[in-house]
Amino acid sequence: MLQLQAIRDQKDEIINALKKRNIDAAPLIAQVVGLDEKRRATQTKLDATLAESNKLSKEIGELFKTGKAQEANVLKEKTGSLKEDAKRLGETLNQAAEELQTLLYQIPNVPNPLVPAGNSDEDNEEVFAEGDIPKLETNALPHWELAKKYDIIDFELGVKITGAGFPVYKGKGARLQRALISYFLDKNTEAGYIEMQVPHLVNETSGLGTGQLPDKEGQMYHVGEDDLYLIPTAEVPVTNMLRDVILNEKDFPICYTAYTPCFRREAGSYGAHVRGLNRLHQFDKVEIVRVEHPNDSHTALDGMVEHVKNILRELQLPFRILRLCGGDLGFTSALTYDFEVFSAAQDRWLEISSVSNFETYQANRLKLRFKDGEGKSRLAHTLNGSSLALPRVLAGILENYQTANGVQVPEVLVPYCGFDRIE
């Protein structure tokens, strides 16, 4: 959520920057400014009414104490109309504040100046690429065929017990998955992230805090009975740990990592591009989350990108990094880098990580602040990234490491797996 103060002060800059997202925010911003003025004017009137009422109440108290009940009763009558005014103004105020909130929820984050213009994923800017794309045998298989051949992932079994998009990992497949989780957590811990285990269901307030609600409601599984949401990413519970917190400057940086399953309804997407592990309703992910001083957040973002890079290097997977264009940028993000691994057998790039700086957008919703040198409260910056998402990394490994006699296990994972080949 953008800060009202910023909208007031830098209206034109914001409208201009939002054009990169291909939206014309001018009407919305104008509405916000109008409502904000109304809200403040009403607040001023209400405050004056309440001040008058408070004053009278004090006088009445004094009069009763000194035994002047009659005079007190005269004053009492005067408070009646003030009360009515206050009630009416209070209602107007609440309504204006509510409308304002609804409007603010509709405005996405302002893209960072680095964000390239563009409409779709085709306009994303490749900023880095590394690793050799392996030359596979002509009869190389996509991962869903490999999964069947070696009996390590069973999609049909998942359909039987739950539905499409809920695979069952078996034997070495399950072990490889667990190995990846441990490996990622270890790498993140080495880099200074503190490991957390967090709830997999969150309440509505948490959904609002990180920006999944109110607009992406349909993408989360909702447990109606208890009004809880299954998390679409660990970002939600982990970042919300800092909700309503005022940090000290010396607390920065805050670095957390967490492994969780992620649940996404992904309504309405079927077809070739979602085969196998490419898109699931439940998948595993290890996430990194940082809370930073505004001055340091972009350096931190670069650091997170480097960190993910190093993991992919160790796994020896060919990858590239894209800077998302305005049209592809997530609603709450100011700047996002996507990591993609090349899947030789599918002959396409698979997104395996997304690293973002939300600047103050989430912090404003979360009321995540810190005391600066002058003792003033300011909003912190939040960042997060996948380090890493499991299924597509698994797909990339299966496809790129396949040989005529089985799938080799990447060297760094062998100690975690306890085997070096799936056959």
Added chain:
RNA sequence: GGAGGAAUGGCAGAGUGGUCGAAUGCGGCAGUCUUGAAAACUGUUGAGGGUCACACCUCCGGGGGUUCGAAUCCCUCUUCCUCCGCCA
């Protein structure tokens, strides 16, 4: 699930209708003393709105009510604690 009790500032903890945004202690910050530190002493220290700055307004778990006036009384929700039941 049943029966009781509780929720106050960073923490602990007073406050049962007006003088309470809230005693006191601890912690934090600044200073005095000290070569430095500790101790001691002095001062300071919640959040939000509003204003050029003041004034002023709101907030004592959330929401609603009673009253001229609510941290304090009533209703309701949530959470925590104790006892019972169930249970990995």
